Amino acid sequence: MIGERLTGGCLCGALRYEADGEPLFAGHCYCADCRKASGAGFIPFMGYPAGAVRFSGASQTFISKAANGNDAVRNTCPTCHSLVFGGVRGQSKSFTLYAGSLDEPARFYPTVAIFTRGRPDWAIIPPDLTAHEGQPG
């Protein structure tokens, strides 16, 4: 829906974001790194162009190598340590917002499941998602 705005942030409220318009993509990532980073079976994510997202509050980054060889930069709140978004503030052309941090999480509509290869059986893939064993082409 044009004009739609999503808001969200960390557990303590110090790190916040606003995102305008439809996400470029939305899904669940089942890769081992997302499991470790979140302590959960997958990370629900939404991709936005950098121009559509605004952040406020301090963030702390952790960088690991992604499956595609690029740096995966994950941002947490320095106070409460919630995992909030991926990307480099002021640099990245797009960001991934982690949908569990939405103020209204029911407004997240995932369509794809990625890196499903190697996921544990208990990390369930909803039947309406298009599943990819790795990164979709």
Ligand SMILES: [Zn+2]
């Ligand atoms: Zn916080």
